[in-house]
Amino acid sequence: MYSFDYQRPPTIEEAATALASSPDAKVLAGGQTLLPTMKQRLARPSVLIDLGGIAGLQSISRKDGMLVIGAMVTHHAVANSQEVKSAIPHLADVAENIGDPQVRNRGTIGGSLANNDPAADYPAAALALGATFKTSQRTLSAEDFFQGLFTTALKENEILTEIHFPIPKRFGYARFSNPASRFALAGVAVAETAAGVRVAVTGAGADGVFRVPAMEAALSKSFAVSAIAGIAIDVKLLGSDIHAGADYRAQLIKVMARDAVTMAAS
Amino acid sequence: MKVTLTVNGQSVIEDIEPRTLLVQLLRDRLQLTGTHVGCDTSQCGACVVHVDGRAIKSCTALAVSCEGTKVITIEGIGTEDHLHPMQEAFREHHALQCGYCTPGMIMSSIDIVNRKGHKLDEHTIREELEGNICRCTGYHKIVKAVGAGAAAMAKSSA
Ligand SMILES: Cc1cc2nc3c(=O)[nH]c(=O)nc-3n(C[C@H](O)[C@H](O)[C@H](O)COP(=O)(O)OP(=O)(O)OC[C@H]3O[C@@H](n4cnc5c(N)ncnc54)[C@H](O)[C@@H]3O)c2cc1C
Ligand code: FES
Ligand code: FES
Numbered sequence: 011m012y013s014f015d016y017q018r019p020p021t022i023e024e025a026a027t028a029l030a031s032s033p034d035a036k037v038l039a040g041g042q043t044l045l046p047t048m049k050q051r052l053a054r055p056s057v058l059i060d061l062g063g064i065a066g067l068q069s070i071s072r073k074d075g076m077l078v079i080g081a082m083v084t085h086h087a088v089a090n091s092q093e094v095k096s097a098i099p100h101l102a103d104v105a106e107n108i109g110d111p112q113v114r115n116r117g118t119i120g121g122s123l124a125n126n127d128p129a130a131d132y133p134a135a136a137l138a139l140g141a142t143f144k145t146s147q148r149t150l151s152a153e154d155f156f157q158g159l160f161t162t163a164l165k166e167n168e169i170l171t172e173i174h175f176p177i178p179k180r181f182g183y184a185r186f187s188n189p190a191s192r193f194a195l196a197g198v199a200v201a202e203t204a205a206g207v208r209v210a211v212t213g214a215g216a217d218g219v220f221r222v223p224a225m226e227a228a229l230s231k232s233f234a235v236s237a238i239a240g241i242a243i244d245v246k247l248l249g250s251d252i253h254a255g256a257d258y259r260a261q262l263i264k265v266m267a268r269d270a271v272t273m274a275a276s
Numbered sequence: 277m278k279v280t281l282t283v284n285g286q287s288v289i290e291d292i293e294p295r296t297l298l299v300q301l302l303r304d305r306l307q308l309t310g311t312h313v314g315c316d317t318s319q320c321g322a323c324v325v326h327v328d329g330r331a332i333k334s335c336t337a338l339a340v341s342c343e344g345t346k347v348i349t350i351e352g353i354g355t356e357d358h359l360h361p362m363q364e365a366f367r368e369h370h371a372l373q374c375g376y377c378t379p380g381m382i383m384s385s386i387d388i389v390n391r392k393g394h395k396l397d398e399h400t401i402r403e404e405l406e407g408n409i410c411r412c413t414g415y416h417k418i419v420k421a422v423g424a425g426a427a428a429m430a431k432s433s434a
Contacts, residue, residue: 111391112331
C-alpha cells in the first residue's frame with residue numbers, strides 16, 4: 011500500500027471540506043473494498059477521510075413513510091435492526107447474506123452503493139425500491155445515481171450521507187451465488203411500492219445494475235410467478251465471463267425473478 | 277501518527293504510519309504473533325480479532341481507524357494453564373492440524389457464540405464460518421469443536 015495522510019473528521023461538513031481541499035483525497039467507509047484495492051496499488055489516494063467518526067451517519071430511522079439508513083450503517087446493523095425488519099424485512103436479509111460475518115461487521119451500505127460493484131446486492135435492492143440518495147450536496151434518484159460498472163453520479167468531492175427507502179407493499183430479493191466468491195452471478199430484486207412495481211437485476215448486466223421493464227409491466231397486471239414465466243431477457247444486455255456466459259445468466263435471471271416474486275408475495 | 281487503543285486489557289500508545297494495518301500493529305509492534313496473515317486479501321480469516329466486541333479481519337482495517345477501541349486477540353482469551361473453553365474444545369476435538377487457521381477460527385467461533393448463543397446446530401456453524409478457511413482439516417472436526425466449545429462456554433460463564 012502506498013502511504014497517505016489520514017483524517018477522521020467529526021462532522022459531514024468538515025469531511026466535505028477536507029475532501030474538497032485535497033486532490034486525490036478519498037473517503038474511507040468500512041474499507042472492505044477500498045483497502046484491498048489500495049493494497050493492490052490500484053488506488054493511490056493522497057488522503058483518506060475516514061467517515062467512522064461521524065455519528066450522524068450511523069442511524070436508522072423511519073421518516074415520512076421512508077426507511078432512512080445512514081451511509082455508515084454496517085451490513086450487520088441493517089441485518090439486525092428491528093426498524094429495518096419491521097419496515098422492509100427482506101432488506102435485512104439482503105444485508106445478512108453479504109459476504110461473511112467479519113465483512114458485515116465493517117462493510118457499510120454507503121460504501122457498497124458508492125462503489126456500485128456490478129455484482130453487489132444493495133444496488134439491486136435500492137433500484138427496485140426506488141430509493142433516494144442524499145449526499146453532502148443534493149438528492150438523487152436511484153436511476154440517476156447508478157451510472158454503470160463501478161460508476162455513480164457522485165462527484166469526486168461528494169459524500170453519500172443517507173439512503174431513503176420507500177416502505178413497499180412487498181419486496182423480495184433472490185441471488186444465485188458464485189460458489190467460490192459468493193458474489194451474485196445473478197440477483198433479482200422485486201418491489202411493489204406506491205410508485206408501482208419495479209424489478210432490478212445485479213450480477214449479470216454488462217453495464218451494471220439494470221431494470222427489466224417487461225417484467226415490471228407483467229407484474230403490475232398480476233403480481234404472480236405465472237405473469238413473468240414467458241419473459242425472456244435480452245442476452246445483449248448481459249455480461250459473459252469465466253464464471254458464467256450471458257445465456258446462462260439470462261436463464262438465472264428468470265429463475266431468480268421467480269424466487270424473488272415468491273418471496274415478495276409470501 | 278499517534279494511535280491509542282486497548283489491546284487485551286492493556287493500554288497501548290504507538291506512533292505509526294496511517295497505512296499500518298491493525299494486524300501489522302499487533303504482530304510487528306506488539307509482538308502478538310498469534311494473529312496470523314493467511315491471504316492478506318480479506319478471504320481466509322486467519323487474522324480475525326475482536327474490536328469492541330465484534331469479529332473483524334485485522335488485515336482489512338487500518339490501525340488508526342481503531343483509535344479508542346478495545347481489541348481482543350487470541351492471546352487475550354485464555355492462559356496456557358487455563359485455556360478458554362473454545363480453545364479447549366479445539367484441542368479436545370482435534371480441530372487443527374497445522375494450526376495456522378486456528379487463532380482466527382477460535383476468535384470467529386467465540387463471536388458466533390456471542391451473537392447466536394450456546395446451542396449451535398451444524399448448519400449455523402458452517403454458515404457462520406464462511407469467512408474462515410482451513411486448508412488442512414476438512415472442517416468436520418472444527419464444526420464439532422465449535423458446537424462443543426459453545427456449550428462449554430455456557431457452563432463456564434454460569
Ligand atoms: C470477502 C468479501 C466478501 C464480500 N461479499 C459481498 C457480497 O456477497 N455482496 C456484496 O454486495 N458485497 C460484498 N462484499 C463487498 C462489501 O459489501 C463491501 O463492504 C462494500 O462493497 C464496500 O463497503 P465499505 O463500507 O467497506 O466501503 P469502502 O471499501 O470503505 O469504500 C468503497 C468505495 O466507496 C467510496 N465510499 C464509501 N463510502 C462513501 C460515502 N459515504 N460517500 C462517497 N463515497 C463513499 C470509497 O471512497 C471507496 O471508493 C464483500 C467484500 C469482501 C471483502
Ligand atoms: S489474512 Fe486477513 S482474511 Fe486472510
Ligand atoms: S489446521 Fe491447517 S489451515 Fe486449518
